[in-house]
Amino acid sequence: MINLVQFPGLGLSLHINRVAISLGGFNIYWYGIILAAGLMGGLLFAFRYGPDFGIDTDRMVDVVVTGTVMAIVCARIYYVAMAPFQYQSVWEMIDLRNGGIAIYGALIGAFVFGGLACKWRKIPLLQMFDLVAMGFLIGQGIGRWGNFVNQEAFGCNTTLPWGMYSEATQSYLAANAASLAAQGMTVDPTMPVHPTFLYESLWCFAGLFMLFRFMKKRCFHGEIFLLYAVWYGCGRFWIEGLRTDSLMLSAALNLRASQLVAAVSVILALALEIHFRRIYRKAPMMVNLAVADLNAYAKAFPDGVCAKALPASASHAEFVQKTKEWNREIQEKAKSADSAQAEE
Numbered sequence: 001m002i003n004l005v006q007f008p009g010l011g012l013s014l015h016i017n018r019v020a021i022s023l024g025g026f027n028i029y030w031y032g033i034i035l036a037a038g039l040m041g042g043l044l045f046a047f048r049y050g051p052d053f054g055i056d057t058d059r060m061v062d063v064v065v066t067g068t069v070m071a072i073v074c075a076r077i078y079y080v081a082m083a084p085f086q087y088q089s090v091w092e093m094i095d096l097r098n099g100g101i102a103i104y105g106a107l108i109g110a111f112v113f114g115g116l117a118c119k120w121r122k123i124p125l126l127q128m129f130d131l132v133a134m135g136f137l138i139g140q141g142i143g144r145w146g147n148f149v150n151q152e153a154f155g156c157n158t159t160l161p162w163g164m165y166s167e168a169t170q171s172y173l174a175a176n177a178a179s180l181a182a183q184g185m186t187v188d189p190t191m192p193v194h195p196t197f198l199y200e201s202l203w204c205f206a207g208l209f210m211l212f213r214f215m216k217k218r219c220f221h222g223e224i225f226l227l228y229a230v231w232y233g234c235g236r237f238w239i240e241g242l243r244t245d246s247l248m249l250s251a252a253l254n255l256r257a258s259q260l261v262a263a264v265s266v267i268l269a270l271a272l273e274i275h276f277r278r279i280y281r282k283a284p285m286m287v288n289l290a291v292a293d294l295n296a297y298a299k300a301f302p303d304g305v306c307a308k309a310l311p312a313s314a315s316h317a318e319f320v321q322k323t324k325e326w327n328r329e330i331q332e333k334a335k336s337a338d339s340a341q342a343e344e
Helices: 030-053 057-082 091-093 104-120 125-143 145-150 169-181 196-215 225-239 257-280 294-300 317-344
Strands: 002-005 013-017 019-023 026-029 247-251 284-289 309-313
Touching: 002 057, 002 169, 019 030, 026 030, 030 125, 030 145, 030 317, 057 104, 057 125, 104 125, 104 257, 125 145, 125 196, 125 225, 145 196, 196 225, 225 257, 247 257, 294 317, 309 317
Parallel strands: none
Antiparallel strands: 002 013, 019 026, 284 309
């Protein structure tokens, strides 16, 4: 369970134990702990900045639970379907302790089933996608370090100073050298490899920084989600090209399945971004303040829709304060409506 991980060009050697805690013969792995930490980081971000997107954080809980569960399920299904090897049993297919989840599967599960949950809980869909996109970058940036602990999802050989070597990389490349050669990739199991987990982690955190800075400058609902798709897709395309564990679609083109998904995502998202930017760039975007109690809202405004909004550029503190004031007003009007009905 212990890997000796070396970075020869940097003169570093680390002993990495995949098991964090062992209780009565049951092992709790660092991989699961790191993924949980990534999930928690994304959730904390979403709950803090929900008001800036007009999202009630209490109702958002149901959306998050649904999206999270289905993200994990779909991530595993996608990984099993795209794995360049065969599983020997159903148990192997569902066993996550040794790693093996695909980010694009997680994205599909989270956004499809989370989107359905938004409709159910009356959460604004595009605003939720914007918020979750940044939460995903946090989760991905942290979660990729689980691949480091497991010594998986690494790349081909490199002579760069940060090249990584371990018994796990050596045994994997030795066992798959022939199949990789058939795909046009020549590897030397005794040489360091690209730490692609690190590349993707840094790429995600860089994207988070840029999108967070852009958050108050967005022109339309869904724009952050589109920019996330462009940014992550570009990074995933080149990083995937370095990896040795991808499902190859065409050896002649050196094209992998995840690269095709990334390329299509980038092209579609970029086209939509350009289109909607042209439409909405002239007017400042307004964000309707979140409503906490939908029943009270219906009582307070039975004859039609009434909303209060702030420009997207307003500060986080202003969103929080004005949202509290708006919901206090709704409660007061609902109580007045109840009193008037009782008098009748």
